Amino acid sequence: MTARKDAAPEPSALEALVVRAEGVLARVEALLPPPAVDPDWTKVTAARWRKRGGRGWLQAVARPHAIDLDALVAIDAQKEAVDRNTRQFVAGLPSNNVLLTGSRGTGKSSLVKAMLAKHASRGLRLIEVDKADLTDLPDIVERVEGRRERFVVFCDDLTFDAGEAGYKALKVALDGSIAGASSNVAIYATSNRRHLLPEYMSENLETKHLGDEVHPGESVEEKISLSERFGLWISFYPFAQDDYLAAVAGWLAHFGAGAPANAKDAELRTREALQFALQRGSRSGRVAWQFAKHWAGRQGLKRRS
Numbered sequence: 001m002t003a004r005k006d007a008a009p010e011p012s013a014l015e016a017l018v019v020r021a022e023g024v025l026a027r028v029e030a031l032l033p034p035p036a037v038d039p040d041w042t043k044v045t046a047a048r049w050r051k052r053g054g055r056g057w058l059q060a061v062a063r064p065h066a067i068d069l070d071a072l073v074a075i076d077a078q079k080e081a082v083d084r085n086t087r088q089f090v091a092g093l094p095s096n097n098v099l100l101t102g103s104r105g106t107g108k109s110s111l112v113k114a115m116l117a118k119h120a121s122r123g124l125r126l127i128e129v130d131k132a133d134l135t136d137l138p139d140i141v142e143r144v145e146g147r148r149e150r151f152v153v154f155c156d157d158l159t160f161d162a163g164e165a166g167y168k169a170l171k172v173a174l175d176g177s178i179a180g181a182s183s184n185v186a187i188y189a190t191s192n193r194r195h196l197l198p199e200y201m202s203e204n205l206e207t208k209h210l211g212d213e214v215h216p217g218e219s220v221e222e223k224i225s226l227s228e229r230f231g232l233w234i235s236f237y238p239f240a241q242d243d244y245l246a247a248v249a250g251w252l253a254h255f256g257a258g259a260p261a262n263a264k265d266a267e268l269r270t271r272e273a274l275q276f277a278l279q280r281g282s283r284s285g286r287v288a289w290q291f292a293k294h295w296a297g298r299q300g301l302k303r304r305s
Contacts, residue, residue, distance in 0.1 A: 041149050045116060046126040049133050049140055056136050058127065058143065066117040072107045072285065073250050074243035078234050079111060085232055086115045089186050090122045090150050096231025097174055097187040101194045105286030106236040108190040109156050115188075116152075123149045131158055134166030137173040145182045155189040160196055160226075167196075167226065174229035187230075194235075195227050241274070244283035248273045251292030257299055269295065 039047050039060040046064040050057055069079060082098060089095035100108040116126045127140060134155065144151050153173075160167045174187060227233070239247065248269075252258075260266035276291040277283045 038143055041125055041144075041147060044125075045120040046128070049127060049129045049136060051133055051136065056133070056139060058140070061128075064116060064126070065113050067110050067114040068254075069111075069114040069118055071250055071254055072110055072114060073247045074239055074285070075107050075111065075236065078107070078236060079114075081232065081234055082111055082115065083118070086119055086124070086152075089152075090119050090124050092150075092183075095186060097229070098189070098232045098234060099194075099227055099230035100188070100190045100234045100236065101192065101227075102236030103238045103282075103284065104192055105282060105284030106239065107285045108234075108236055110285065112152070112154055112156075112188050112190065125149045125151045126154055127151055128154045128156065131155065131160070131164075131166050134173075135169045137169055141173070141182045141185050144185065147184060149184065151185045153185060153187045155187065158189045158191045158196060159193055171226055171229060174226075189230070194233075195224055239283040239285065239288075241283065244277060244288055245270060245273060247285050247288035248291055251289045252296055255292055255296035257292070257296040 038058050044060040046061040047058040048061060050059045069083070072079060078100070082100070085095050085098060100111065102108065112126075116124060125144075127144075129137070129140065137153070140153065155170075170187075170189075260269055272295065273288075273291050276294065277287050280287050280290075
């Protein structure tokens with residue numbers, strides 16, 4: 001006798017199963033949020049890349065942080081270099097991706113935001129992307145490719161650990177994949193590290209000396225390879241005391257504090273500004289901005305009382 005084989009389900013049973021499956025899928029889809037609509041770039045100047053449940057979308061920024069380029073002091077050379085490159089980019093001329101590195105609080109991020117405030121009327125747009133979402137760069141570029149606006153993808157405070165997925169994704173985006181880089185997209189990144197990766201003393205042991213030449217080891221070469229893909233490196237340095245005080249005066253004027261009434265008031269304000277910086281262990285544009293808010297707010301309360 002031959003073994004009995006299971007009988008195939010009747011067509012009517014299969015059809016019923018398909019109908020049930022389609023009903024379940026319809027209920028699940030009803031619970032999912034609808035696909036997000038891209039911002040109207042004729043009205044929106046800045047957006048953030050958001051991701052939830054594996055879905056990414058561009059979220060319009062209702063009130064972009066507008067910073068006046070003239071409000072940034074003690075970084076004139078850096079302002080000129082970044083502004084010139086941005087003007088080239090907005091005009092559709094050859095331009096570079098930009099890496100701004102150096103001391104904290106010296107105006108790296110503010111300078112990028114100031115570019116948007118200055119050039120938005122000429123078609124510049126800003127898209128902020130977190131480090132964790134850099135693997136989505138191809139999707140972001142695809143969404144804006146072909147538009148007449150010019151898009152700066154902004155990666156703030158960028159650092160990597162070895163082996164992070166975003167590291168390789170950024171390398172590909174900077175040099176272009178097999179499809180080539182988009183002509184209306186540039187990448188501006190800020191970092192406290194010039195090479196974007198931690199550097200270790202042991203890596204110096206890999207250095208080789210061939211005659212009078214010094215050849216870094218493979219670990220160092222790999223770390224340099226990412227930052228080298230940025231065509232423009234802009235370095236920022238700690239503020240001298242006079243630069244810091246000039247920044248304080250500029251931000252106080254911005255907050256409407258005005259000039260000191262007399263020499264005694266000026267000396268008091270200077271002394272407090274220096275003490276404020278000393279407490280934070282840093283003289284920078286950020287500290288000057290924080291002190292200006294502290295001083296202007298306190299003076300405003302005194303006038304009201």
